[in-house]
Amino acid sequence: MEGRVLVMDKAREVLVIGGSRYFGKRLITRLLAAGDRVTVLNRGSSPPPPGAERLIADRDDERSLTDALGSRTFDVVVDQVCYTPRQAAVARRVFTGRTRRYVMTSTIEVYGNEDRPTPLPESALDLSKVTVDPELPWTDPEFLDSHYGEGKRQAEAVFAAAPDGLPYVTVRVAHVLGGEDDFTGRLDHYVTRVRDGEPISVPVTDRPATYIHVEEIADFMAWTAGTDFTGPVNANSHGTLTTGELCEAVAAGLPGGEVVYQTVESGEVSPFAFRRSYGMDNSRATGLGFRFGTVREWLPGVVAEAIGQDSGGR
Template sequence: MENGREVLVIGESRYFGKRLIRRLLSAGDRVTVLNRGSSAPPAGAAHLVADRDDEDALRRALGSRSFDTVVDQVCYTPRQAAVARRVFSGRTGRYVLTSTVEVYEYEDSPAPVPESAVDPRTVTVDLELPWDEPAFRDARYGEGKRQAEAVLTGDPALPCAAVRVAHVLGGEDDFTGRLAHYTDRVRAGAPIAVPVVNRPATYIHVEEIADFLAWTVGETFTGPVNAASHGTLDTEELCAAVAAQVPGGRVELRGVEVGEVSPLSFARSYGMDNSRATRLGFTFGDVWQWLPKAVAETLGKGD
């Protein structure tokens, strides 16, 4: 595809969002970032300020602009998706929703889960739930994303791809603190709470998901697609990778029957099948190849 596309990125201009924007700019695309003004986009991108939940404000900010592709990084609920569908139908050639592995929260399978396990065309949408309440929305993150996918699926005026992102690791700017949770405890030899039965999950490096989203912008496929590196990790393997780079560090896993456990430790499998993306032409790395780099970045030893 020729460069020089008009691309709108809604939301995050930090972590993998800023990496995506820089890749698009480097490819020669004309990038516009829309957010509430809390952070400026990388140099070279245009900036629009609006609350994406306010439909009138969103329309005013966009004016008569149209785009080849919209990448929505911050659509968490079916209400937000409904606003997007009304505003962007007929205004963009393709809509890319950043979704999540959490849509599979009820799919406990030892085998990697394909996209067909959660078909957005069969998901029930309930716009009357209190989606505007942060506590409700946060507690139903996977459900909100499932319903958002459902709202955005099947509209011929808004072709949509939903990128179901695996758990993201790496980068000195990882604001989630999830991998740092383990580096801190391994350094201190502190107990690490995990489920008694600890299951593996799929992951993706921050640079790889930025690569994947940038590649997706240039493609034409629609529907859900899993984005995950090859291979899985359980908590013990993750901790072993940390301990390998922490001299004198000690791993003490403590099984918890009931109560809070460490981030990225799961009582059910969280593996995604990435074969659809592979068939479409994207080449994923292996989690074991980049995991040492991700640990080094979290420890402040990255290049």
């Protein structure tokens, strides 16, 4: 089944909420290159790429948001920074009737902490059974950081509760790798430790995870904005990697580097070292017409890029 591409007789009006860094910037560049008229809404922390218009508002403040938007309507809204059910509820109220399509960037983390060894399809999460609690301390940065997956899960549930009024997509993004502007430092963690022979903290059992290249997820978000399917969709490259396989790829690019593991039964482990499987099934997206790459094909280039950046900073 192919996803139907929306054909417009004029340039699309696209609003991107957030999008100031990493694959959000790449998404905006792709939309502009496609001829879309792009408006970026953020709190004014950074300017949008050249060619995009900017609106300044606090998306947590419904009055601020509606005042900034005025009477504007959009063909597509892409929300890169919806983290809580409160934000989702505000967005649903504000954008119902303002857009034909609402795309929320979600995460693999919505599938929870239970270890399920097979790649998970979108149906593995029943949003109708998710308890939405807007009274939790979602404005507390520490709470939000430690409940990232739960916040995204409840936000998805808010949109799923009333899909008729606001046609929506939630893109469940796998772990993203690549790009010199990767602000997370997660891959750098491995480059540094393998290069210096420092221990890498891992759980007792090495679980696999799915990943996606930063350019690929930007492509996927732009493609999603231009199609008409709705509901949750997994976005990940084909194949999985264990922590050991990721370390082997780093070691292959660092002659003389040493992989030293430190097993941790409980407590903090290295990034991308998981106590549960983080596998997603991308069959829905591929059936709709998107062609993903394979993680093992693009990983060596990403590792080489990270090693080069690390060497340049030493």
